[in-house]
Every structure is written in C-alpha cells, then in structure tokens.
Amino acid sequence: xxxxxxxxxxxxxxxxxxxxxxxxxxxxxxxxxxxxxxxxxxxxxxxxxxxxxxxxxxxxxxxxxxxxxxxxxxxxxxxxxxxxxxxxxxxxxxxxxxxxxxxxxxxxxxxxxxxxxxxxxxxxxxxxxxxxxxxxxxxxxxxxxxxxxxxxxxxxxxxxxxxxxxxxxxxxxxxxxxxxxxxxxxx
Amino acid sequence: xxxxxxxxxxxxxxxxxxxxxxxxxxxxxxxxxxxxxxxxxxxxxxxxxxxxxxxxxxxxxxxxxxxxxxxxxxxxxxxxxxxxxxxxxxxxxxxxxxxxxxxxxxxxxxxxxxxxxxxxxxxxxxxxxxxxxxxxxxxxxxxxxxxxxxxxxxxxxxxxxxxxxxxxxxxxxxxxxxxxxxxxxxxxxxxxxxxxxxxxxxxxxxxxxxxxxxxxxxxxxxxxxxxxxxxxxxxxxxxxxxxxxxxxxxxxxxxxxxxxxxxxxxxxxxxxxxxxxxxxxxxxxxxxxxxxxx
Numbered sequence: 001x002x003x004x005x006x007x008x009x010x011x012x013x014x015x016x017x018x019x020x021x022x023x024x025x026x027x028x029x030x031x032x033x034x035x036x037x038x039x040x041x042x043x044x045x046x047x048x049x050x051x052x053x054x055x056x057x058x059x060x061x062x063x064x065x066x067x068x069x070x071x072x073x074x075x076x077x078x079x080x081x082x083x084x085x086x087x088x089x090x091x092x093x094x095x096x097x098x099x100x101x102x103x104x105x106x107x108x109x110x111x112x113x114x115x116x117x118x119x120x121x122x123x124x125x126x127x128x129x130x131x132x133x134x135x136x137x138x139x140x141x142x143x144x145x146x147x148x149x150x151x152x153x154x155x156x157x158x159x160x161x162x163x164x165x166x167x168x169x170x171x172x173x174x175x176x177x178x179x180x181x182x183x184x185x186x187x
Numbered sequence: 188x189x190x191x192x193x194x195x196x197x198x199x200x201x202x203x204x205x206x207x208x209x210x211x212x213x214x215x216x217x218x219x220x221x222x223x224x225x226x227x228x229x230x231x232x233x234x235x236x237x238x239x240x241x242x243x244x245x246x247x248x249x250x251x252x253x254x255x256x257x258x259x260x261x262x263x264x265x266x267x268x269x270x271x272x273x274x275x276x277x278x279x280x281x282x283x284x285x286x287x288x289x290x291x292x293x294x295x296x297x298x299x300x301x302x303x304x305x306x307x308x309x310x311x312x313x314x315x316x317x318x319x320x321x322x323x324x325x326x327x328x329x330x331x332x333x334x335x336x337x338x339x340x341x342x343x344x345x346x347x348x349x350x351x352x353x354x355x356x357x358x359x360x361x362x363x364x365x366x367x368x369x370x371x372x373x374x375x376x377x378x379x380x381x382x383x384x385x386x387x388x389x390x391x392x393x394x395x396x397x398x399x400x401x402x403x404x405x406x407x408x409x410x411x412x413x414x415x416x417x418x419x420x421x422x423x424x425x426x427x428x429x430x431x432x433x434x435x436x437x438x439x440x441x442x443x444x445x446x447x448x449x450x451x452x453x454x455x456x457x458x459x460x461x462x463x464x465x466x467x468x469x470x471x472x473x474x475x476x477x478x479x480x481x
Contacts, residue, residue: 002211003211003212006212006217007212007216007220009285010217010220010224010281010285013224013285013288013289014220014223014224014227016289016292017224017227017228017288017289017292018227018228018231018292020289020292020293021228021231021232021291021292022231022236024292024293024294025231025232026237029237062384084387086342086343086346086387087346087386087387088346088347088350088373088386090372091372091373091374091384092384117343117344117346117347118344121343121344128294128296132293132294
C-alpha cells in the first residue's frame, strides 16, 4: 500500500475517532446532567406516599444532600443520601445518624448491608459495558445511595430503589442537573 | 540539554533523507499516527469543548505534567529510527488499534484510551529493535497510561486505606503542632468549630502518581536510558509530594480563614504551582546526564 494511501487512512481515522468520541461524550454529558440523584430520591419517596422532612443543613455543607423522610410505622425519621461510589459514606452517615440505625447501601439492582466499593465498581463496569450496546436498563452513573432507618423501625413497605437509576424513569428537565448529588454523579 | 539542542535534534532527525523505501510508510511515522490519534482522543475527554469559555476554563485545570509527558512521548518517538519500514506486524497493529480506538470512541471513559496506550507502550518497549528513543517513548507512554487507567483503578480499590494513611500522617503532624485539634478517623475537628473530612481528592496518591509521571517524563526527556539512581529520584519526589500534601491538609485544618485561603482562594493555585515546580525540579535534578556512569 502506498505511503499516501496509508497517510490518508490514518488521517481519516484520526478525524473519525475524534468526531465519534465528541458525539458520544456529549450524549454522556447530557445523560449525566439529567441524573439528579437528590431529586430522584425525593420522587421515589413521594411515589410511595412517604412524607419528606426538612433538612436544616444547607449547601455547600455535605450534610445538605441528606433526604429525610418519615415512615408512618416508625417514630423517628429515616434518611437517605446519594454519594459517589468511591467516596467514604461512613463519616457522613455517622454524622447524621446515631448508633443503632439500620443501614442499607443500594446501587442499581444490588444492595449491601455495608459499603462495598469494589462490588459497586464492578456493578458499574457491567452496566457501563451493557450501555455501550444499548442494553443497560440503568444510567451508568457512579452514584449510589445509602438508606438509614431508625432502631426498631420495621418498614411495612419495601421501596424499590432500582427505579432511581432506570433510564425510563420520568424526569423533570427543568430541575435537572442541579445540586451536589448531580455533581457527584458527574465525577 | 537546552531547548535549541532539542529543536536541532528533531529537525536533523526529521529532515534526514528519506531512507524508508519509497512508497512504503516508515515505522516511526506509523507509530506517530497511532500515538497522535490516542492523544487527540484523550484530549477530547480532558478538555471541555462545549463552548469557548468552558474550553478556556478547562485549560486552567489541566495537569501540566500529563501534557508534558505526552509531548515528551511524541518527541522521543520523533527521534526514533527513521530508516526502519513498517513491517506486517506494525501494519497489523496499526489496523487493530485503529479499529479499537474507533470502538473506544463509543466508550466515553478515560480507561478505554488508557488501556490502548498501555498496549502501544508495551509494543514499543518489547519490539524496539534496539532503538533507545523508541524504548524511551514507550516508557513515557506507559507512565501516561498508568496515570490514566491503572492508577485510578488502584486508587478506586484502596481509597479508604490510602485516606487513612494520609490522615495518620496529618494527625501525627497536628498532634505536635496543634494538640487542640481533635482527630477521628479521616476527620479533623478544629477548636473554632470547623471540621475537615478527607475525601478522595485530598489523597496524596494523586500527587505521588503525578510525581512518578514527572520523573519518568523528565528523565526520558534528558536521556534515553535508565540508571539505578532514577528509582531514588522517584522515591524522593513521591515523599516530597506526600509531605506537601500533609502540609496542605494541616493548613486546611488550622482555621476557617486558613481553609478558605488554601482551599477556595489563591492559596490553592499557589500550592498547585509550587507542587508542579518542586516535582519538576526534583525530576530535572535526578535526570541530570552527569548521573550516567561511563
């Protein structure tokens, strides 16, 4: 093959890969900015008829991302907050709860009783790979959630948190992309 | 070695009579296309090209050491053997890599390009045909790919442990300097009421990763072979980076005013520039040609 042809192929490949990547990156950015974990959590709780509580802590403090809600069968409020899967959720959890709270960590279609970063990373990897061929039902953002229920609270209804990451979850584009949670999702 | 010498070295090398058989592409040029394609794709992930303002803002947040390493990879590659033709293996690799880069374009994550960079670097290191410049380019590219993919994966797996190690260093320093600061796990409580909680971005691992990249890149800029003392340089640079990061976190814990200046104010830029200059100075000193034994 002549030098000119090889150079032409190389130049074409360079332009093509950059163009495809540019488009793919824009699509991803749009997807990420539409994922507002804090709002999604509130939507899921409301859809289960649960009453949201007021968070006295305001941004930019970390604890402002915590969403409080009241289960009718419990005497104290439960809480849930989103966090970047690689971040340590424990310090914030310890700050906003007291000993005895029951914790559950959720990420896409898996849940754990304690923070499992490696398992979550592989979960993300699985859905990021599936997303390449359009086969992932979830938005592959690196945002997990942790739920903490007060002691002696036996929830009557189990909330399906998977819906949080589902692609077909109805979203409110007006408010999309705001808040610290979506910042974490972008990382 | 001065900049003028570099330029003359490049121009003499690039301008030499084409000894590659006419009609066929040289190995050096083919590898330059591949590496250029990798860097162009990577640049798109590191720079925000949504608007001019966003682009300008993203330029300010770039890791200068990373881009310096990319430039040195291309520099060393451009000095590699101009005579050698691209053989079937080279062409096959170029073809496979072209397809993989195109496929990875659909994957908007850094590790796709990082993995391919590792592949190309390994190829350059293993099939250098005795070409030291090619080997040097491969070493820098391997360090770049480590910064892009292997370092972040390692960090992802060991974040809490690394943060605890950082907290232990900071806590030990503060026990001597500020015994009134309460240290609990990875959180520090100052007496004025503010608390600092170490998160991934605070880890000195990021600085160590940049220090290793700087040492590899600058060493391969000044010469194209390794000496035993280079490991010592990398260790010194890494330790200095850890100490600067410990100092930085101590300043953040010191008081609210100190935190605002060193984290959100001009102090953040001062520290970033100081860190870059210090690590480059250590790398430059460590890579002095005089350290080569005859």
